[in-house]
Amino acid sequence: MTTVVERLRAELMAREPGKDAASQGVDSRNLREYNHLLVLNSVRLQGPLARVSIAQQTGLSKTTVSTIIDQLLQNGLVSEGDFIDAAATGGRRPILVHFNNDTALIMGIEITYSTLTLITTNLGGEVRSIYTEPFDFTSTPVSSLAMLGAAVRIFMAKSNLTWEHILGIGVGIGAPLDSRTHTLMYPPGEYSWDGIDIVASLMKQFQVPVYVDNNANLAALSEARYGVAKDYSDFAYISIGQGIGGGLIHDHQIYHGMLGGAGEIGHFHIAESGPQCICGKRGCLETLANNAAIVEDASLGRSLARVAPRARVAPQLADRDDIDINDVLHAADAGDLGARLALQSAGRAIGTAVGALITLLNPEVIILDGATVRMGRYLLDAVQEEAARQAMPANWAATHIITGQLGDLAVPLGAATLVIDAAFALASVISDYPGTVNGALG
Ligand SMILES: [Zn+2]
Numbered sequence: 001m002t003t004v005v006e007r008l009r010a011e012l013m014a015r016e017p018g019k020d021a022a023s024q025g026v027d028s029r030n031l032r033e034y035n036h037l038l039v040l041n042s043v044r045l046q047g048p049l050a051r052v053s054i055a056q057q058t059g060l061s062k063t064t065v066s067t068i069i070d071q072l073l074q075n076g077l078v079s080e081g082d083f084i085d086a087a088a089t090g091g092r093r094p095i096l097v098h099f100n101n102d103t104a105l106i107m108g109i110e111i112t113y114s115t116l117t118l119i120t121t122n123l124g125g126e127v128r129s130i131y132t133e134p135f136d137f138t139s140t141p142v143s144s145l146a147m148l149g150a151a152v153r154i155f156m157a158k159s160n161l162t163w164e165h166i167l168g169i170g171v172g173i174g175a176p177l178d179s180r181t182h183t184l185m186y187p188p189g190e191y192s193w194d195g196i197d198i199v200a201s202l203m204k205q206f207q208v209p210v211y212v213d214n215n216a217n218l219a220a221l222s223e224a225r226y227g228v229a230k231d232y233s234d235f236a237y238i239s240i241g242q243g244i245g246g247g248l249i250h251d252h253q254i255y256h257g258m259l260g261g262a263g264e265i266g267h268f269h270i271a272e273s274g275p276q277c278i279c280g281k282r283g284c285l286e287t288l289a290n291n292a293a294i295v296e297d298a299s300l301g302r303s304l305a306r307v308a309p310r311a312r313v314a315p316q317l318a319d320r321d322d323i324d325i326n327d328v329l330h331a332a333d334a335g336d337l338g339a340r341l342a343l344q345s346a347g348r349a350i351g352t353a354v355g356a357l358i359t360l361l362n363p364e365v366i367i368l369d370g371a372t373v374r375m376g377r378y379l380l381d382a383v384q385e386e387a388a389r390q391a392m393p394a395n396w397a398a399t400h401i402i403t404g405q406l407g408d409l410a411v412p413l414g415a416a417t418l419v420i421d422a423a424f425a426l427a428s429v430i431s432d433y434p435g436t437v438n439g440a441l442g
Contacts (some may be wrong), residue, residue, distance in 0.1 A: 004075050005104045006165055008423050012168055014211035015422075023052050027149030035060055039068045041424055043078055043099045044123075050094035053318055062440035069097055077103055101126065104167040104423075105150070108416030109217060112174045113137045113188050113242060116148065118155045119412040120166075123420055125226050127409060131155040137174070137255045149205045167423060168209035169202065170415030172218040174243065176279075179260030183214050211418035216245030217254045218262065218414025219404065223367055224249050225417055228405035232364045237404070238265055240379075241266040241348065241369035244286040248361070266290075268353040285353050289324040294372065294379075297342035298328045304338040329376045343378035350379070351386025358399050369404035 038058045043049055046057065072078040078097050101124035110117040116135040121127045130202045133151055137144055152169075176185040176356070182199040202210040213221075220237035223229040229237075229249070237247040246265030248255040256263050266286035267279050274283025275293075288292060297303050299317050317323060317331050317339060331339035354366055372379045380403075388396055404410060 003164070003335030004077060005164065007075075008104065008167055008250045009208060011418075013420055035064060036068055036071075037424070039065055040072060040077065040099075043097050044424065046409065047078075048096035048098040050096055050211075052094065052098065063389045072097075076100060094251065099123075105161070105165045106167050106413035106416040106419045107155075107169045108172075108414070108419075109152070109169065110174075110205075110218075110411035111135065111137060111148070112215070116151050117244055117408065117412050119416065120159065120161065121413065121416040123167075123423075125222075125413060125417060125420065127413065129155075129159040129161075130409075131158060133272075138191075140191045141187075141193050145198075145201050145205070148202075152206065163206070166208055167210065168419035169197065169200065169206060169417040170218075170412075171210065171212045172215040172411040172415040173198070173212060174215045174245070176264060177212065177214045177260050179213070179256045185259070185261065209419065209422070211415070211422060212245070213254065213415070213418060214245065214260065215239070215411045217247040217256075218412075218418070219245075219410035220249050220263075220367070220414070221254055221368065221417050222406055222410050222414035223404055224252060226406065226413065227410065229365060229367060234361075235363045235365045235367060236265075236361060237265065237367045237369065238350070238354070239404075240289065240346075240368065240372050241291055244290055246352070248256070257287065261311040263351050265357065268356065268434060270349050270352055285349055289349045291370075291372065294342050294346045295323055295325055295328055297345060298331065298336075298339045299323055301338045303345040305340035307336075307341060325371055329372065332378050333375055340378050343372065343376060343383040346372070347379040347382025348386040351383040351388075352390055354383055354401070355390025355396070360386060362395045363399060365400045365402050367402055367404050368408070371376070373403050374407070 035058075038060065039054055042054050042057050042089045049057070049066050051069060052062060055062045055071070058065065069078065073080060078099055080095050080097050101122040104123055105128060106123070108119045108121060112135070114135060114137070116133050118131045122128060131151075131154070133154075135147060135151070139147070173184070176189050177183070178185055183195065183199045184193040184198075187193040189258070198212050199210050216237060216239050219239055223237060224232070224235075229235050233249070233252050235249050237249070241247045244266030246263040248263040266284060267277065267281070268285045269281065269283055270285050270288055271283035275287040276282055277284035277287045299320055301318065317327065317336060328339045328342060332343055357363070357366065368380065368383065384401055388402070391399070406413060
């Protein structure tokens with residue numbers, strides 16, 4: 001007999017693979033499916049709830065709700081049990097319906113130029129296992145995809161997982177991605193990825209539904225679902241690291257634009273004759289304010305030379321080629337003027353782009369993320385000052401700049417969320433289903 005995981009997986013496979021939940025939607029002509037979805041998502045997102053509360057929330061009759069709940073109980077996605085509530089004030093306590101988050105596991109993967117992070121989560125986005133390993137994304141497509149496949153198999157073996165546990169795989173990629181064709185717009189190395197559909201390649205390898213998106217979009221999505229932005233429907237997310245990535249959330253969903261290129265704040269044009277960027281232009285924000293640019297500025301004392309031509313660079317950073325962004329952050333904290341000015345210079349460049357974004361989009365919040373933001377105030381203060389100078393005053397006054405909450409888990413968790421969102425936009429998977437559930441997993 002098929003399990004509910006197999007049934008959900010088959011439904012996802014039958015739809016257009018890799019397409020996100022927001023664009024799939026529900027066939028509202030099928031009222032019965034739609035009602036099932038309303039009830040299931042009400043229990044999943046607001047539960048545990050009594051049947052009477054579900055009826056109130058969904059606007060469905062108590063009879064309809066009860067019929068649907070009875071079907072959901074059979075397939076194991078929900079269970080019913082008395083809820084021990086200390087605040088209960090006597091009388092008959094209603095029996096509450098709970099969503100069973102552990103019915104399935106999802107794999108979330110983050111690909112950066114040099115690292116892979118793999119996690120599993122349950123249907124509630126709770127992380128169950130984590131695995132990281134070095135990766136060479138600048139290698140050929142065939143070799144990169146094979147390395148990814150090998151890492152997935154090692155992770156599953158280490159976590160005692162088999163494919164029957166996995167509902168699907170979400171993948172975050174640290175490069176601009178065409179969301180219509182699942183191809184890289186700007187590959188990370190010198191090899192051509194033209195015509196390589198990442199979703200199709202990975203589905204061929206793993207035989208489960210696969211969803212891909214850009215890393216910054218996914219970090220934005222997980223901050224929206226589980227992190228610092230749970231209470232905001234419209235915001236911008238900017239990560240500062242190896243590159244500078246941006247993601248826009250509109251009405252709780254990723255806003256992709258036409259190609260998937262929306263939110264690419266790293267390619268805002270800032271400096272007329274700045275360094276060459278991977279996108280083909282010169283002077284993009286990323287080339288001026290990513291970690292490498294900050295490290296180079298601090299070690300050469302470039303910003304320092306501008307404000308104090310005779311000043312000497314602090315000895316711990318001058319002319320060293322083995323320092324990284326953490327050395328710069330520590331030097332800034334220890335009072336090194338060259339390191340502080342390098343962080344401030346990057347902060348002003350980011351602030352210019354943030355100011356324009358605030359004027360254009362009037363977001364509720366802007367989330368800044370990455371080591372330079374989490375570990376030090378010099379860059380963040382400069383972003384605030386410059387954005388305040390550049391943004392339309394009324395919009396600026398209404399926007400808060402905050403830092404991300406989920407850290408290294410933000411991208412893989414967002415990747416897993418793509419699968420969860422897609423699964424629960426599918427109404428038909430949960431109706432009329434007589435199958436059994438595999439019980440507890442992992
Ligand atoms: Zn660029």
